[in-house]
């Protein structure tokens with residue numbers, strides 16, 4: 478009986494040995510979310526010293542991904558292109574532009590628009606002249622896709638949204654020279670677990686020198 482137990486223990490130990498041998502260093506960190514989705518982040522086990530949570534979004538006040546707070550919480554601007562943002566309501570339609578904004582909720586980034594609150598008359602504009610950038614605070618990529626509504630200028634050289642990884646642009650998107658925003662979806666699977674930022678760039682004061690943006694979503 479004792480001999481039998483020893484054999485069983487040996488079989489288990491041999492099994493564990495072969496499990497680690499043949500699975501190697503590659504593994505996945507699996508994170509189960511409240512909505513039932515499971516995020517898998519590929520890792521090299523040999524590179525991990527420890528795993529911890531850094532609640533940076535909470536301590537920094539969070540990033541307003543759809544601008545419904547009515548301000549630019551979690552975003553940093555340079556220049557003056559985003560001085561009166563976000564914009565309230567479908568301001569292009571209020572000025573009879575014929576290109577509805579297709580924004581989400583009440584507020585959105587409308588680079589041409591100038592209606593920051595309900596006390597401002599609908600239809601006011603700041604035009605194409607101002608230039609600048611709007612950059613989110615860093616966040617960790619934990620979904621396969623990042624999508625957002627994008628409109629405005631269509632020159633990738635001067636009007637674009639960038640995904641930054643460790644401060645460097647890796648993906649870019651521009652509008653279609655219409656005020657009406659459409660959803661753009663970036664595949665960010667290869668950057669899972671990396672520190673990222675979204676950056677809006679308006680580097681033109683000429684025609685279509687503005688960018689429209691709203692409703693960032695993280696999708697699997």
Ligand SMILES: [Ca+2]
Nearest residue numbers: 543581582584
């Ligand atoms: Ca919005």
